[in-house]
Amino acid sequence: MRPEILFPLFAPLTSLPGIGKRFSALLETAVGGPHVVDLLWHLPAGIVDRRLAPKIAEAPDDTLVTLTVRVDSHVAPKTKRQPYKVWASDETGRIGLVFFHARAEYLERTLPVGQIRVVSGKTERFGGELQMTHPDHIGTLEELERLRSVEPTYRLTGGLPQSTVQKALRAALERTPVLPEWHNGPLVAAQGWAPWRESLHAVHAPQSEADLSPTTAPRRRIAYDELLANQLALLLVRRRLRARTGRAVKGDGRLRGAVVANLPYGLTAAQKRALAEILADMERPHRMLRLLQGDVGSGKTIVALLAMLAAVESGAQAVLMVPTEILAQQHLRTITALAEPAGVRVGFLTGGGKAKVREETLQRIAAGDLDVVIGTHALFQDGVEFKNLAFAVVDEQHRFGVHQRLALTDQSAADVLVMSATPIPRTLTLTVYGDMDVSRLEEKPPGRRPVTTRALPNSRLDEVVAAVGRKVAAGERAYWVCPLVSESEVVDAAAAEERFAQLREQFGDSVGLAHGRQKASDRERVMRQFASGEISILVATTVIEVGVDVREASLMVIEHAERFGLAQLHQLRGRVGRGEVESSCLLLYAAPLGEGARARLTILRETDDGFRIAEEDLRLRGAGEILGVRQSGMPEFRVADLAAHQDLLLVARDDATAFLMQDPELKSARGAALRSLLYLFERDAATALIRSG
Ligand code: ADP
Ligand code: MG
Numbered sequence: 177m178r179p180e181i182l183f184p185l186f187a188p189l190t191s192l193p194g195i196g197k198r199f200s201a202l203l204e205t206a207v208g209g210p211h212v213v214d215l216l217w218h219l220p221a222g223i224v225d226r227r228l229a230p231k232i233a234e235a236p237d238d239t240l241v242t243l244t245v246r247v248d249s250h251v252a253p254k255t256k257r258q259p260y261k262v263w264a265s266d267e268t269g270r271i272g273l274v275f276f277h278a279r280a281e282y283l284e285r286t287l288p289v290g291q292i293r294v295v296s297g298k299t300e301r302f303g304g305e306l307q308m309t310h311p312d313h314i315g316t317l318e319e320l321e322r323l324r325s326v327e328p329t330y331r332l333t334g335g336l337p338q339s340t341v342q343k344a345l346r347a348a349l350e351r352t353p354v355l356p357e358w359h360n361g362p363l364v365a366a367q368g369w370a371p372w373r374e375s376l377h378a379v380h381a382p383q384s385e386a387d388l389s390p391t392t393a394p395r396r397r398i399a400y401d402e403l404l405a406n407q408l409a410l411l412l413v414r415r416r417l418r419a420r421t422g423r424a425v426k427g428d429g430r431l432r433g434a435v436v437a438n439l440p441y442g443l444t445a446a447q448k449r450a451l452a453e454i455l456a457d458m459e460r461p462h463r464m465l466r467l468l469q470g471d472v473g474s475g476k477t478i479v480a481l482l483a484m485l486a487a488v489e490s491g492a493q494a495v496l497m498v499p500t501e502i503l504a505q506q507h508l509r510t511i512t513a514l515a516e517p518a519g520v521r522v523g524f525l526t527g528g529g530k531a532k533v534r535e536e537t538l539q540r541i542a543a544g545d546l547d548v549v550i551g552t553h554a555l556f557q558d559g560v561e562f563k564n565l566a567f568a569v570v571d572e573q574h575r576f577g578v579h580q581r582l583a584l585t586d587q588s589a590a591d592v593l594v595m596s597a598t599p600i601p602r603t604l605t606l607t608v609y610g611d612m613d614v615s616r617l618e619e620k621p622p623g624r625r626p627v628t629t630r631a632l633p634n635s636r637l638d639e640v641v642a643a644v645g646r647k648v649a650a651g652e653r654a655y656w657v658c659p660l661v662s663e664s665e666v667v668d669a670a671a672a673e674e675r676f677a678q679l680r681e682q683f684g685d686s687v688g689l690a691h692g693r694q695k696a697s698d699r700e701r702v703m704r705q706f707a708s709g710e711i712s713i714l715v716a717t718t719v720i721e722v723g724v725d726v727r728e729a730s731l732m733v734i735e736h737a738e739r740f741g742l743a744q745l746h747q748l749r750g751r752v753g754r755g756e757v758e759s760s761c762l763l764l765y766a767a768p769l770g771e772g773a774r775a776r777l778t779i780l781r782e783t784d785d786g787f788r789i790a791e792e793d794l795r796l797r798g799a800g801e802i803l804g805v806r807q808s809g810m811p812e813f814r815v816a817d818l819a820a821h822q823d824l825l826l827v828a829r830d831d832a833t834a835f836l837m838q839d840p841e842l843k844s845a846r847g848a849a850l851r852s853l854l855y856l857f858e859r860d861a862a863t864a865l866i867r868s869g
Pocket of ligand 2 (some may be wrong): 477
C-alpha cells in the first residue's frame, strides 16, 4: 500500500485550484498523468522576468514590466469592436489597461476604482499614450513580491493558459510533504544536494536561463531520485527471476566441436568471449537472462547456435524465436546447413503453413524428436509443449514488446538469451535491460568491406536512378527505401507505391514493392523474390529494417534520409555490404538540411560503428526518440535526461546494488525511505516483489 504521507501527491489534478472539468484533460495531456505528482514532474521550460518595476513615466515601450498603480476610471466600450479600457496612474503618469471581449463585472471586481493594484504585462505605445493590453497578472499590493519575480513557464497543450498551470503548480508544491532522505549521506554531501522537497521547489523557481539546465544541482538531485527508483525496481525484478529455480545446463562439446570444425571461418575473439560468458551462465543452476548485443552483421547467429547446441548436448531442447516468418526461414536455412550434418534435428514452427504439418511438428516437439526448433511467436502459444526445453533464444526482441518478453520468461524455466541488433548505448541498456546480463559483440568478422556512404540532395534523383541501373545491369541488387512521412503506414505506403510505379516504368518487372500495408504473406513473397534474385530492386518502407540477409544486395537508397533517426539509418545501411562486392549507401535529402539532420548524415558518413552511432544518436536527440517507446519497452523518464545524466545512472546502479546486498528486504530506515521513493515514481510493482519474494 502506498504510504499515507504521499496521498496528497496522488490526488487527482482536479483537486488543484483552477483545474476544473475544462482544464483537467488538457493538463493531463500536457503533464502526462492524472495526479498531482505528474504535475510536479512537469519541469519549467522557460522563464519570464517580471522584476522590472519602474514608475509609469520611466516604463519603456514594448517591455515586460510590473507596475503598481491606482485605478482611476473604467470606460466601457460603445461598440462591440471597441475594447474595454481601465485608466490607472501613479505620481508620474497614467496608463490605459486594455481588454477585448471583456466582462465588465469581472473587471470591476479585480480593478476597483480608487484601489491600488499591481499589474504585470507588456507595455506598448498607442496614440501617444502608454498602455497594456490584457495584463498577464493583476494582483493586490500584498502580491507584489510574488508577481514582481522571475516566473517559470511550462510546456502547454493548446488552450491551457500559462497562468492556470503556474497557479496549480504553486498549490501542488505547497502540498509536497517533507520526506525522509532516501539517499546515502556521503553522496548527498558530495553532490551538494538539498533534500527532495527543497530541490523540487528550487527546480520550479528558476531565477535565470541557466537554472533551466539539467545540470543544476536541484535538477540532478530529482533526476537521481528517478534513476535510483528505476535501478532499484529493475534489480528487485531480476532478483525475483533469479530466485526461481533454473537448471544447470552443461554439454560435452561434441556437437559444437563438429559444427565449428565445419565452419568456413574461425570465430572472432568477440564471438568466443560472448559464447564463453553465455556457456558459463548456463552451467550455473539459476535461470539465465542475458542479452547478446551486436551490431548488424556482427555474427550473433553462430554464437546463439553454439549455445543452443550446448543445451542439446545435455539432452535437452532449444528454441529460437524471431519476429517474422521470413527471418525464421532465413535462420532455418542457415542453422539447418550448419547443424544437420552434425546430427541435430531441426524443426520449424510458425503461424502459417498446413495444419497437418503443424500438428506433426507439435507432436515431435512434445516427444523430444526435435532438438532445435526455430519459429515465430507461434512457438509460445497454447498447445506448444516441449518435452525438455532448456534454452530459448529471442532474436530482435524489441519487436516483441514487453508483454511477450514477460510471457516468455514466465512460461518456461529455460535459460533465456535475447539477441538485439539495436546498438543501444550502454547507459540505455541499463535502463531497458537492467534486469539482464549483457554480452556484447563489439568487433565484426574480418574482411568486411566498408559501405561507401554519400548524401545527395533530391535534385540529383536522376543520378541515383542511373546508379541503380548500373548495379542491376551488373547482376547486383538494390534496396530503395521510401520516406517516412508520417506515423501512418497508409501514407508511407502511398509514397512507396508512387516510387515503385516510377521505377517500374524504367526497370520493368525487376522491381518489387514491400510495405507494412500489404498482407504479410504478399510482403514476404516479394522479399523472397528479392532474396532469390527473381527481382533485383526492392522498393520498401522501413519494414525491411530488421535482419534480412541478402548478400547480393550492394546498393541502399534512402529517400528523405533527413527524416530518419541515426540508429535507423544505420540499421538500413547494414542491409548492404554483406557479400564480396563493393557496396554503397545513397542518402537522398530535401534541401536545405536542418542542423540536426546535417549532423546525423555527417556522423553516418564518418563511421560504421553501431555503438558510436548509438551514442551520438543519444547525444543528438535525447533518449525518448531512440527507439519507439512502445516497441522497446523502454521506461519513460519523467525528469531524468539520459543524455545529460548518464553519469548518475551508473552511480544509481551501483548504489542500488550495494544497498540491496545490505538490506534486501528494505527494512532499515533508508530502506523504508526507498520504499516511498519507489511509490513516488510509481514503481509500485517492484515493492510487491519485496514482500512476496
Ligand atoms: P547478425 O549479428 O547481424 O545476426 P549474422 O549472424 O547474420 O549477423 O552474421 C552475418 C554474416 O557474417 C553471416 O553471413 C555469417 O556467416 C558471417 N560470420 C559470422 N561470424 C563470422 C566470422 N567469425 N568470420 C567470418 N564471417 C562470419
Ligand atoms: Mg541476425
